[in-house]
Amino acid sequence: MKIHEIELRKIFDSRGEPTIEVIVIDGEGRRFTAAVPSGKSKGTREVSTFSFEDARVAVDKIRETVAAKVFEGVGEIDAFLLGIDGTPEKKILGGNVMLGVSIAAARALAHGMKREVWELIREEYFSDIVEERVPLILSNFVNGGGHANNNLDLQEYLVIARTNGSVIKTVGKLIDLYRATGEFLKKQYKLNNIPIGDEGGYSLDFPDNFEPLSILEALIDENDLENEFILGLDAAASHFGSEKGYVLEKKKYTREKLVEKYKEYFKKSKLLLSIEDAFGENDTEGFIQLRKAVPEKWVVGDDLTTTNAKEIENHAGEGAINAVIIKPNQIGTIAEACGAIQAARRHGVKIIVSHRSGETEDAFVIELAKACAADGVKIGAPVKERLIKFNELIRLYS
Ligand code: PGA
Ligand code: ZN
Numbered sequence: 358m359k360i361h362e363i364e365l366r367k368i369f370d371s372r373g374e375p376t377i378e379v380i381v382i383d384g385e386g387r388r389f390t391a392a393v394p395s396g397k398s399k400g401t402r403e404v405s406t407f408s409f410e411d412a413r414v415a416v417d418k419i420r421e422t423v424a425a426k427v428f429e430g431v432g433e434i435d436a437f438l439l440g441i442d443g444t445p446e447k448k449i450l451g452g453n454v455m456l457g458v459s460i461a462a463a464r465a466l467a468h469g470m471k472r473e474v475w476e477l478i479r480e481e482y483f484s485d486i487v488e489e490r491v492p493l494i495l496s497n498f499v500n501g502g503g504h505a506n507n508n509l510d511l512q513e514y515l516v517i518a519r520t521n522g523s524v525i526k527t528v529g530k531l532i533d534l535y536r537a538t539g540e541f542l543k544k545q546y547k548l549n550n551i552p553i554g555d556e557g558g559y560s561l562d563f564p565d566n567f568e569p570l571s572i573l574e575a576l577i578d579e580n581d582l583e584n585e586f587i588l589g590l591d592a593a594a595s596h597f598g599s600e601k602g603y604v605l606e607k608k609k610y611t612r613e614k615l616v617e618k619y620k621e622y623f624k625k626s627k628l629l630l631s632i633e634d635a636f637g638e639n640d641t642e643g644f645i646q647l648r649k650a651v652p653e654k655w656v657v658g659d660d661l662t663t664t665n666a667k668e669i670e671n672h673a674g675e676g677a678i679n680a681v682i683i684k685p686n687q688i689g690t691i692a693e694a695c696g697a698i699q700a701a702r703r704h705g706v707k708i709i710v711s712h713r714s715g716e717t718e719d720a721f722v723i724e725l726a727k728a729c730a731a732d733g734v735k736i737g738a739p740v741k742e743r744l745i746k747f748n749e750l751i752r753l754y755s
Contacts, residue, residue, distance in 0.1 A: 358466045359384040360423045362456060365416050367409040370395055370715035372555060377716075378456030378481045383465045391460035392717035393453040393587045393686055397555065398503045398512060398593045400638050400660030402668065403687045407451030415450040420460060431481055434462045435692035452689035459690045460721050474721075475753070478728035482695035485526050486730045491520040493733040494747075495589055495631075495709060496531055498538055499569040500554025502593050504714055508551070508562045510605045513591035514569040515735070516577075519632060522586065524754045528747050530585065530737045537574055537626050545572075555714040557738030565606055570626045577628060589631035592623075593641035595660050612636065612643045620650050631655035633682060644677035655680040655707060664688040666700040673704035680707035682735065685725065711735035716742055721750035727753050 364380040378392040386753060391639055393407060395401065407415060418441060428434045436457060442450040462475075467474045496516050501509025516534060522529040540557055556558035558609040561567055570588060577586045594615075599601055603610040617638065621628050631654060636643030638660040648656045659682035662668045672678050681701050685694040701708050710734065723746055725735045732748065736744035 358469045360426070360428070360462060360465070361386070363416050363420055363745040365409070365412055365454075367695045368392060368717065370670060370717055371396075372490075372715045374715055375409055375716060377407075377409060377453055377457055378503050378675055379416075379454070379461045381458065381461035381465050381505065383469065386608060387468065388466065389464040389468065391720040391721065392463065393457045394713035394717055394719070395715040396713040397685070397715060398596060398660070398662040398686070399470045400574065401686065401748070402638070402663040402665065404452030404689045412451055412454045415454040416458075418450065421717070425430075428462065428466060431459075431463045432478055432513065432692050437458050437565075439692075440729050447689045449659055453686060455689040456691075458688050459692070460685075460719070464635055470582065473724070475724040478691065478695060478725065480571060482699060483729050488730070490730055490733045491711070492522060492726050494520070494527065494531065494750070495733050495735040496535070496739055497556045497735075497737050498535060498560045498573060500556055500558035500560040502596050504556055505552070505554035505558075505560030507554075507560045509566055510592075510597045511566050511570070511590055512593035512596065513556070514558065514573060515589035515591065515634075516573060517587045517589050517641070518661060518723040519585055520585070520754075523714075524751050527585065528739060530582070532581065532643055534576065534580070534586065535739050538648070541576060549707040551750040556572065556739040557581065557743045562637075567625065569621065570629060574626050574628050583628065587628045587630045588626060589633070589655070590629070591633040591657075591658070592635045594634050594640075594675060595637045598650075600640040600642065603637075603718050610696075612640060612646065614641065616646045616650055620645055623651050623654060629654070631657055631680060633657035634659045634661060637641045644672070645675060646681065648676055657682060657709065659711075662697075664694055664697045665695040666693070669700040669706065670704070673701070673706045678706060680709060680732070681711045683725070683731070684713060685722065686713065691725070694725065695729070707732040709733040709735050712737060712743070712746055716745075718742070718745050722746065723749040733751075
């Protein structure tokens, strides 16, 4: 496949912030597009994000040599981009520009080969996978932290859906539960309207950080849905502390006290399976202690690991995580995201492919999840622009 031209467009994400869309035009004049999402609660080790103006300069750099190349695989496209950039932070081309080109070019390649993008990625990086499985769906019902204007310190309260039969049925039930949750909250807190956070979750004030879990658990119980729905959290703890100490509900916590607090959460909520970024992104010791305290639960890295193969390798080796978030724009190319997934698989670390809080209508993350037979996908509340990812799940898994 030859890339004849690359175009760039400024578009807006779901928060109304500018982001970029890349259009790759192949040798036959066909156009392939990819839009790049953006995070708000970002890890400091994530690669750089260029403004539209800087992105134009970066695309000019790629244009200088791209026309002379013939690409036969996803890895070749990404090796070409990495060859131009050559910095771990993606300072020359920008992680968002590289990812846009990486995905749009992979789409061009797949089209030329009459294949699906996920099939190409599977063949190049995960050819050992034999069993197809539908990932768990981690759906964000209540938003707090940096994604909302309420009093919750924890960022995300996730309903985790297990698909036993059909994806459409599971998504339908998840939507019903989401609506029932809204109705319950309106009654309980005597509200006519409930504020909605960045990822579509309810974002009102609660008496404390545990209350949303307890409400969701009760609703799942009442509706006899325990076989299908369980619960997860994303603390995004870098927002309320670090290895030096944490502040939750206006009270100070040491790392050890925070481990105790989470242990209590797991004790009180029998449906709670997972917690992401339970400690600050440099507080590896906190993760290690929590893993020991709740060995059968998922202790998930996101800001801690930033889709970086080396970080995943190190943190898995230290016993800090047994599950990891994969966000392609934390690292910048499909090839490197797949490298991160391979590192996780080598260590038996569960893989959760995730959207960002500022999203677009691009559903590449679902294709990536399918390619690597991910354990889970984290895609927000089943509402508004987030439904694009749910619908892509329905398409790819039915
Ligand atoms: P972000 O948050 O996309 O705003 O970084 C999502 C998350 O922390 O998982
Ligand atoms: Zn997170």
